[in-house]
Amino acid sequence: MPLPAHVVRGEGEFVIDGHFGVALKGYKEPRLKRARQRLLDRLSEETGIPLWREASLNEPHFIVQTAGPSAPVQELGENESYHLEITNTDVQLKAENPLGALRGLQTFLQLVRITPKAFTVPAVTIDDQPRFPWRGLLIDSGHRFVPIPTIKRNLDGMEAVKLNVFHWRFADDQGFHVESKKFPLLQQKGSGGFYYSQHEVREIIDYARDRGIRVVPEFDMPCHTGSWFLGYPDLASGQDPSHSSAIDPTRESTYKFLTGFIGEMTALFRDSYFHAGGDECDPKEWEGNPRIKEFMRAHGIKGGVALQVLFTARVQKIIAGRKKIMVGWDEVLQPDTPKDVVIQSWRGSKSLAEATRKGNRAVLSSGYYIDLNQSAAEHYQVDPLGDVAATLMADEKARVLGGEATMWTDIVSHENMDNRIWPRTAAIAERLWSPQEVQDVDSMYQRLAMVSEKLGWYGLRHRLITEEMLERMSGEPDPEPLRVLAAVVQPPRLYQRQELRTFTDFTPLNRLDDAVPPESDTAREFNDIAKRIASGKATREEWQQAREWLQLWRDNDAKLQPLLKRSFLTQDLAPVSRNLAQVAEIGLQALDDLQGNRLVNADTRQRNIEFLKLAAKPQAVLLLMVAPSVELLVQATRAQ
Numbered sequence: 001m002p003l004p005a006h007v008v009r010g011e012g013e014f015v016i017d018g019h020f021g022v023a024l025k026g027y028k029e030p031r032l033k034r035a036r037q038r039l040l041d042r043l044s045e046e047t048g049i050p051l052w053r054e055a056s057l058n059e060p061h062f063i064v065q066t067a068g069p070s071a072p073v074q075e076l077g078e079n080e081s082y083h084l085e086i087t088n089t090d091v092q093l094k095a096e097n098p099l100g101a102l103r104g105l106q107t108f109l110q111l112v113r114i115t116p117k118a119f120t121v122p123a124v125t126i127d128d129q130p131r132f133p134w135r136g137l138l139i140d141s142g143h144r145f146v147p148i149p150t151i152k153r154n155l156d157g158m159e160a161v162k163l164n165v166f167h168w169r170f171a172d173d174q175g176f177h178v179e180s181k182k183f184p185l186l187q188q189k190g191s192g193g194f195y196y197s198q199h200e201v202r203e204i205i206d207y208a209r210d211r212g213i214r215v216v217p218e219f220d221m222p223c224h225t226g227s228w229f230l231g232y233p234d235l236a237s238g239q240d241p242s243h244s245s246a247i248d249p250t251r252e253s254t255y256k257f258l259t260g261f262i263g264e265m266t267a268l269f270r271d272s273y274f275h276a277g278g279d280e281c282d283p284k285e286w287e288g289n290p291r292i293k294e295f296m297r298a299h300g301i302k303g304g305v306a307l308q309v310l311f312t313a314r315v316q317k318i319i320a321g322r323k324k325i326m327v328g329w330d331e332v333l334q335p336d337t338p339k340d341v342v343i344q345s346w347r348g349s350k351s352l353a354e355a356t357r358k359g360n361r362a363v364l365s366s367g368y369y370i371d372l373n374q375s376a377a378e379h380y381q382v383d384p385l386g387d388v389a390a391t392l393m394a395d396e397k398a399r400v401l402g403g404e405a406t407m408w409t410d411i412v413s414h415e416n417m418d419n420r421i422w423p424r425t426a427a428i429a430e431r432l433w434s435p436q437e438v439q440d441v442d443s444m445y446q447r448l449a450m451v452s453e454k455l456g457w458y459g460l461r462h463r464l465i466t467e468e469m470l471e472r473m474s475g476e477p478d479p480e481p482l483r484v485l486a487a488v489v490q491p492p493r494l495y496q497r498q499e500l501r502t503f504t505d506f507t508p509l510n511r512l513d514d515a516v517p518p519e520s521d522t523a524r525e526f527n528d529i530a531k532r533i534a535s536g537k538a539t540r541e542e543w544q545q546a547r548e549w550l551q552l553w554r555d556n557d558a559k560l561q562p563l564l565k566r567s568f569l570t571q572d573l574a575p576v577s578r579n580l581a582q583v584a585e586i587g588l589q590a591l592d593d594l595q596g597n598r599l600v601n602a603d604t605r606q607r608n609i610e611f612l613k614l615a616a617k618p619q620a621v622l623l624l625m626v627a628p629s630v631e632l633l634v635q636a637t638r639a640q
Contacts, residue, residue: 001427002426002429002432005129005434005435010086012088013123014086014090014121016112019059021060022040023064025063027069031209032101061091062090062093063093064093066095066100066101070099074099074214078097078133079129080103080130080162082095083104084104084107085124085125086108086125093105107128131434131436132384134165134404135165136163137158137163137407137425138168138169138405138407139167139168142174143174143408143409144409145192146417150417151168152204153459153460159212166208168217169220169275171190172220173226174505175191175192175194176195179195179198181264182261183231190230217269218276218277219261221247221277221311222249223245223246235247235254237249237292246285247311255318259318262318262322266319266324272323273324273325274319275344276312276326276327277328277329278308278329281304285304309334312328316337325342326338326341328341328344330343330346330347342362343360348367349366349384349388352384352400353388356396357392360399361399363384363402363404364382367382368406372493373492373493373497375519376519380430382403382431384400402432405421411498411509412509413509419517423452424448426455462517466516472510473515473569484552484553485512485556486515490520492618496618501621520625527625527626529545530629531629534636535636551584553583554581554588555581557581575619579624583612586612586634587630590630594637598637601640
């Protein structure tokens with residue numbers, strides 16, 4: 001995952017054992033040597049075979065042939081193709097440059113499996129290349145600071161699924177989290193003591209380049225800039241800088257400051273693209289300032305929206321003066337926006353299409369907001385060229401560069417970030433890499449489960465964090481009853497969670513809705529079985545699995561209730577647990593009725609349906625995901 005473009009299965013398998021060796025041929029550079037070492041490290045982790053030692057001595061049966069170098073600073077659209085041929089005795093990986101070699105090595109790692117004989121890789125020939133050149137992940141270090149180890153392991157995850165753009169957002173109203181040497185009060189006053197030094201930034205840029213990943217910084221402006229004003233209040237447009245969130249676009253001193261700041265940051269970040277934000281500006285702050293209103297009147301500027309257009313044009317010229325290309329959110333697209341500005345669409349495919357029709361290139365993020373607890377299937381079915389493809393000309397389609405998953409940290413911390421990003425982002429990575437006709441959701445979920453396990457060998461913590469948080473919540477070393485409940489609940493989707501619980505920058509994210517993954521695999525699998533039972537297509541084994549799950553959930557409440565009382569973090573889960581037991585009891589009765597082909601009392605049936613609808617609503621900021629599935633079973637029964 002992503003599924004390669006062309007695959008031909010062979011006969012047999014290549015065995016990985018203590019005789020495994022890898023050689024680099026053709027063009028060589030230190031980055032390729034480090035990639036070979038990472039390959040050996042990952043294989044050693046997964047197999048337990050100490051390959052990092054033996055592989056340098058063994059006869060090589062894995063040859064990596066690279067034709068030539070890639071660009072000194074990774075560029076948009078560089079060749080990432082590779083040819084991978086695996087037989088019983090040898091592995092040949094060929095690529096035009098190191099980027100293709102990096103992608104092929106990850107494909108090889110994903111093919112490793114355990115068999116009754118050994119760890120093996122199936123014989124196969126793969127020719128592969130990406131569909132889109134811009135395949136990104138945004139991590140928001142503006143709302144909440146994200147420590148360097150978290151950034152690094154997620155870059156490792158990006159490499160595993162062939163993402164190639166790390167969009168790093170550094171500042172928001174809540175904090176300014178990167179070092180500026182020209183304007184040190186930005187981090188001294190705006191970071192709360194948590195910020196990345198320029199040395200750490202360079203370290204991450206090098207770390208990402210080793211993995212074939214570009215680093216695109218974002219400094220959102222002119223709004224979402226409240227943290228800037230703690231150190232430099234003269235930038236603020238509000239009459240009280242401590243309550244302002246927008247830069248003043250009317251002062252020349254603003255542009256003098258931004259020229260110096262952007263100059264410093266464009267020198268720090270080597271990539272050709274520089275993200276200047278531009279989203280969600282409320283013009284009321286400008287329109288309510290008498291001095292700014294007078295400026296707009298004197299210059300014939302009709303309102304705050306037009307004032308932002310003026311600001312964006314000035315910022316774009318500053319960025320272009322540093323030989324960088326500006327990226328901005330939807331709002332920066334105006335009739336006279338320069339054509340080389342890249343538009344990142346958070347509002348949907350229509351905004352994306354509008355940008356390409358006006359001659360701008362565009363990146364889609366709408367539909368890929370992984371902080372909103374949508375299912376992998378929902379993300380997987382969003383395509384940058386999906387809804388609007390039929391309305392675009394060929395040259396307009398070519399301006400769609402790809403997409404980015406977005407990890408906003410309003411209500412996510414570095415502790416639970418991994419299980420918000422992974423494994424669902426692998427499904428987005430496939431959408432951006434694989435051919436458009438790759439659409440099989442069932443296949444995606446089967447492979448996603450395997451990739452999720454693989455990502456654990458990269459150091460990602462998405463499979464570990466829930467268990468650790470359950471132990472902390474309960475104070476128990478083995479909170480099995482809480483684990484049973486956690487397996488069938490999810491946080492509410494989209495922005496409903498913020499409506500159900502008040503979050504601030506200092507809210508501890510240590511409740512069950514913080515701990516559980518965005519998507520319950522158990523509930524999804526149960527729902528698939530319930531659909532087949534309701535339609536009369538279930539196997540005997542599926543009937544048995546449904547019954548076993550329902551019995552487990554029915555009996556769990558008696559074990560869980562005493563545990564919940566012992567912790568203030570779990571007391572509000574008592575009604576959720578009771579509901580699960582009652583939902584399961586109704587489900588078991590429905591199974592009996594369906595298997596016995598019995599008529600059921602119409603009033604009882606209706607009361608059960610009403611209860612199940614109620615149980616499906618949020619409680620303790622959680623959704624009981626099996627309630628709608630049990631309703632399917634009840635709906636399938638016949639009433640007297």
